[in-house]
Amino acid sequence: MAIAxxxxxxxxxxxxxxxxxxxxxxxxxxxxxxxxxxxxxxxxDTAVKFLNQVGKLRPRLERHxxxxxxxxxxxxxxxxxxxxxxxxxSWCAGMGIENYMIVLHDxxxxxxxxxxxxxxxxxxxxxxxxxxxxxxxxxxxxxxLARTTSSHLVDKARRSSHWRARSMKELHAVEKDGHSxxxxxxxxxxxALAKEPDETSMRAxxxxxxxxxxxxxxxxxxxxxxxxxxxxxxxxxxxxQGYSLTSLMEKGLQLSGPQTATAPILVPPWALDAPPxxxxxxxxxxxxxxxxxxxxxxxxxxxxxxxxxxxxxAKNGPPxxxxxxxxxxxxxxxxxxx
Numbered sequence: 001m002a003i004a005x006x007x008x009x010x011x012x013x014x015x016x017x018x019x020x021x022x023x024x025x026x027x028x029x030x031x032x033x034x035x036x037x038x039x040x041x042x043x044x045d046t047a048v049k050f051l052n053q054v055g056k057l058r059p060r061l062e063r064h065x066x067x068x069x070x071x072x073x074x075x076x077x078x079x080x081x082x083x084x085x086x087x088x089x090s091w092c093a094g095m096g097i098e099n100y101m102i103v104l105h106d107x108x109x110x111x112x113x114x115x116x117x118x119x120x121x122x123x124x125x126x127x128x129x130x131x132x133x134x135x136x137x138x139x140x141x142x143x144x145l146a147r148t149t150s151s152h153l154v155d156k157a158r159r160s161s162h163w164r165a166r167s168m169k170e171l172h173a174v175e176k177d178g179h180s181x182x183x184x185x186x187x188x189x190x191x192a193l194a195k196e197p198d199e200t201s202m203r204a205x206x207x208x209x210x211x212x213x214x215x216x217x218x219x220x221x222x223x224x225x226x227x228x229x230x231x232x233x234x235x236x237x238x239x240x241q242g243y244s245l246t247s248l249m250e251k252g253l254q255l256s257g258p259q260t261a262t263a264p265i266l267v268p269p270w271a272l273d274a275p276p277x278x279x280x281x282x283x284x285x286x287x288x289x290x291x292x293x294x295x296x297x298x299x300x301x302x303x304x305x306x307x308x309x310x311x312x313x314a315k316n317g318p319p320x321x322x323x324x325x326x327x328x329x330x331x332x333x334x335x336x337x338x
Contacts, residue, residue, distance in 0.1 A: 006132060008063045012051040012112070015067055016044045019103040019110050031106050037085040038101040040113075047101050047112075054099055054114045064116045066097060068132070071108035072145060079143070084109050087139055094135040096123030185211060185227055185234055189243060197252040215245060215255065 009015045023029055035042045040050040055064055070087060072079065079087075081104060088102035088109050100113030115123040140147050192205035203213050212228040225245040227234045236244035249255070 005069045006128060007067045009065050009067050009112075010063070012048045012065060015065070015112055016048050016101070019101070019105075019112060020044050024105075032104055034081060034104045036081045036102050036104045036109070037088055040099050040101055042101075050099065051112075051114055054116045054118070057118075057120045058116050058122060061116065061122060064114050064122070066095075066100075066111070066113045066115060068111040069108055070111070070136070073107070077144065083143060087143060090139055090142070091132070091135055094138075095128065095132065181229060181232075182234065182239055184209075185229055186239055186243065189227070189248075193248065193251055193253060198254040199256045202253065 018025070020033060020035070021030075022033055038047065040047045051065065055061075058064065068091065070091060084104050085102060088100075088111050092098070092100045092102075092111060092113060096117075097111075097113040097115065098117050100111055103110045103112075115125060117123065137147070139145070188206055188209040188211055192202045195201075195205065199215070206213050206227070210229060214226045214228065214233075215223070216226075217223050223245045224235065225243075225248065227239070227243075236242075236247075241247060245253075
C-alpha cells in the first residue's frame with residue numbers, strides 16, 4: 001500500500017539540503033539517500049537555482065513549491081530504484097508537475113517540485129489531497145502493491161470516524177507538555193456521546209470537563225458545531241470530520257427541539273466575539289441590484305483587458321519564440337542554470 005503526505009515549503013534551499021542529507025531531522029543516519037529521478041538537476045545547487053528561476057516566471061505566486069513523501073510498508077514487495085523512480089514520475093504526471101526531483105530514503109521517496117511549468121502555467125492545487133489519493137490507488141494496482149483503505153476524502157462512509165492527525169507543532173507540544181488539547185476534547189466528546197447521546201446531557205457532560213458546545217447554522221444554511229476550550233474554538237477542521245455535526249448525529253447525537261431538523265443559528269463562527277447588535281447578519285434591501293452592478297463591473301474589466309491585449313499584439317507584431325521554453329528536457333539530466 002502507498003501513502004503520501006503533501007506540504008508546501010517556503011524555500012527550496014532548506015528542503016533540498018534536508019532531502020540529500022545523510023541524516024534525518026532527529027540526527028539518525030539514513031541507510032539510503034539517492035536521487036533516482038530529476039528534471040531539475042541532480043546536484044543540490046543546480047536544483048535550487050532551477051526552482052528559484054522557475055519561481056520568477058510567476059512572482060506573485062507565493063507558494064509554488066510542492067513537497068510530497070510517498071511511503072510503502074516493508075510488508076509489500078521490495079521495490080528497486082527504478083520502481084521508485086517510476087512511482088514518483090507517475091505521481092508528478094498525475095498532479096501536473098513537470099519540474100521535480102525524486103530522492104529515495106530507505107522505504108520511501110521524497111518529491112520536491114514546482115507547480116509552475118516552463119510555459120508559465122501553474123498546476124492546479126484544488127482538491128490535491130483527494131487527487132493524490134486517487135493517483136496512489138492507480139499506482140498500487142500498476143505496481144502490484146497491497147491496496148490501501150481509502151480515507152474519508154475518497155470514501156464518504158469513513159467521514160464519521162475521521163480525526164485529524166497531529167501536526168508537527170502538536171507533536172512537539174505533546175513531547176514537551178505530555179498532553180494535547182485536541183486529544184482531550186476528542187476523548188471528552190467520545191465519552192459524553194457514548195453515555196448521553198442527547199444534546200442537553202452531552203452539553204452538561206462536556207461542561208464538567210470545561211468544554212462548551214455551540215450548535216448553529218451558517219448564513220447559507222449549513223449546520224455546524226464548535227467546541228470551546230481554554231478560550232479557543234475547535235471544529236471539524238481542527239478535530240477531524242468525525243467531529244462535525246453530521247458525523248456526531250450519525251453516531252447517535254440527538255438534537256433537542258427544532259434543531260433536529262434545521263439546527264437554528266445560535267452564534268455564527270464569524271461573530272463569536274462581536275457585540276450583540278452585529279450578531280445577526282442583515283441582508284441589504286438592494287442586494288440583487290448590487291449583485292447586478294458587480295457583474296457589470298466584472299464584464300467591463302474583462303472587455304478592457306481584451307482591448308489591451310489586442311492593442312499590445314498589434315503594436316508588437318506577431319509573438320516570437322517563448323524565451324522561457326527550453327524544449328523537452330531529457331529525464332535525469334541537469335538543465336543549464338546560470
